[in-house]
Amino acid sequence: MNEIPLTHILFVSTALFFIGMYGLFTRRNIITMLMSIELMLNSVNINFVAFNKYLFPDKLDGVFFSLFIITIAAAEAAVAIAIIINLYRSHNSIDVDDATEMKY
């Protein structure tokens, strides 16, 4: 069985990244935006793992980085959910367009 070439994987991760970015820019629901950010983070993770596997198979740096990113993403999700709950309590909505107090 032929190995999957690196470019295929990079293609997947790039696609994932831009899908996440599209979601981030277009969605107004803050939870969806959070999910989009997770997508972007994971596309980066795929990149790290792929480069590690294909270019430096005897090292583990890329894997470590993706582990770090997963940890941080988990923490970030916790913080973000807390913010979202507070936002919901004060504005009765999780639509970013409803929170406009800081606008000029």
Add this chain to the structure above:
Amino acid sequence: MSNYLYLAFIPLLPLATFVLLGLFGRKYFAKTAGMIGTASLLTSTLLSFVAAKQYFFEDGKINGAYQKIIAFKYTWLEFSPNVSIDMGIIVDPISVMMLIVVTSVSLMVHIFSLGYMKGEARFATYYAFLSLFTFSMLGLILSSNIFQVYMFWELVGVSSFLLIGYYFDKPSAVAASKKAFIVTRFADLGFLIGILILGFYGGTMDISLLIEKLTVTSSPAFINITTASFLGASMLTWGLTLIFIGGAGKSAMFPLHIWLPDAMEGPTPVSALIHAATMVVAGVYLVARLFPVYSMDETALTIVTYVGAFSALLAAIIACTQTDIKRVLAYSTMSQIGYMMFALGISKNGGENGLGYMASMFHLFTHAFFKSLLFLGAGSVIHMVHSNEMKDMGGLRKLMPVTHIAFLIACLAIAGIPPFAGFFSKEEILLAAFHANKLIYGIALFTAALTSFYMFRLYFSIFWSKESTLHNNHGEGPWTMKLPLIILAICAAGVGFVPFSQFVTSDGIALATHIDLLFSIAPVGLTVVAILLAASFYKNQNNKPEKAALAFGGFYTAAHKKFYVDEVYLFMTKKIIFPLIGQPIAWADKNIVDGFMLGLANTTAKISASIKALQSGKVQNYALFFFGGVLALSILFIYIWK
């Protein structure tokens, strides 16, 4: 050299009282403020007497001359090793003498106010202001640095402003306090420039050093200051004259006297304190403090002499025509301060020639007692009659015996009848004037006669003239009002016997003086004639005053209108300064200076309004911009800028 450090407590105690009463007075000490103020000032007074005893009788004298002692010095602000602003305490004959005068008169006023101001809503505030004033005045006296003098000088001005405007719900009092502050502040500008001139050429602001440098004709500082000239007068003359202008403002010398009569709007005890014994003599004190330097410059001394003599005469003439008793006293104060000024002006420094200096200080000393007595007596009368106008008074001698006797003593003292205090000091002044300048002597003699005339006009109008029509006979007032009158009356009668020339002279060496009986005949004779004249005019009601007024015609009207000095000021300010200088400057300020700044602000506002939409508050927009930026930079670095 012994320790005089405790002198610092003399001004600091009133300061502490001011802080205490000013911060907590209305809440916690509304009733006891008077007692607190009086007690703290009593301590200060006792300390000053201790200091006077120590200085004059124990250790002030070295080799037969009283020394200048710097009891304490702390460099507060240093410009260069020589030029610095210090906080210091100077002990010399005049400062110790002034300590006695200020603390005792202030104490009497504090006690008198206990009765006079009783029941006032802002009783504690009143005592706080009194304490602030006393603190500033004592600080002024003890200052060892000329800039320190200036600072306390301004503090005195502020506290007098506060006290004159004490009845701030009365428009005339507010106007008077503003007038007093602005006029003296205007004069202080001269004082400040004078200080800077002397400080610049003398290279120091320390009074003792300044005197040392500017009195030696061969010193480089003296040569510099006398050779540098401006508009035909040497810088020394300019500096001293400008300082004298500051002094003239505080001491109400012509033409800066206009604030003093109006300042009578303040409570009467305040007038006794500020406008009789302390603040108004600050100018005299200032000239005396720098007298060794003044004596090096004939021109400045001549100015002092003639301004003093002219003010003395002018004020005496005006005083004869006024009907408000406090205004009469105010003009009389101005006249007596004129005496002190010209006595300084005709004096020389040191030895026998220093008679004028000694006489001036002596007159300051005696005047403080009898003039504050006159004011407190007037306060007592006003308390009884509830009016300042002479026509509402008359026949009060039976209703207020203590005030009557005290007032009589004070009138005799100010008129210069032996053996009351004023006689001795006035004789010394006249004697000095006689030896120095016959014209001045003539003015002084005539003024002395006028003085006794208007003082006895006042006395007879208040206490004789007609039967009292008062119905509200509530007595003379509590003992707190009588006691100061009695004490001051004793002083006014007795302080002339203090061998003053032994203690306070221009060079610290005792001066032998003797009362020349033959010389005294002229002034005392004239005074007696003036008193008799006043008696015939005012002892019983008759039409002689009106006839005399008619005989003088226009001159009387002019004097009654205070020689139109106020009107001249109003004309100068309203017709010349405001439209020709003030309004153009105001226009330039409003349209050019403000216009530029407003234009700047408006432009900024317009630009920001047009671009504020960028700040939409939508995070996704920002992220989009951010992404666009990253994209553009990537393209730039990857494809274009290889």
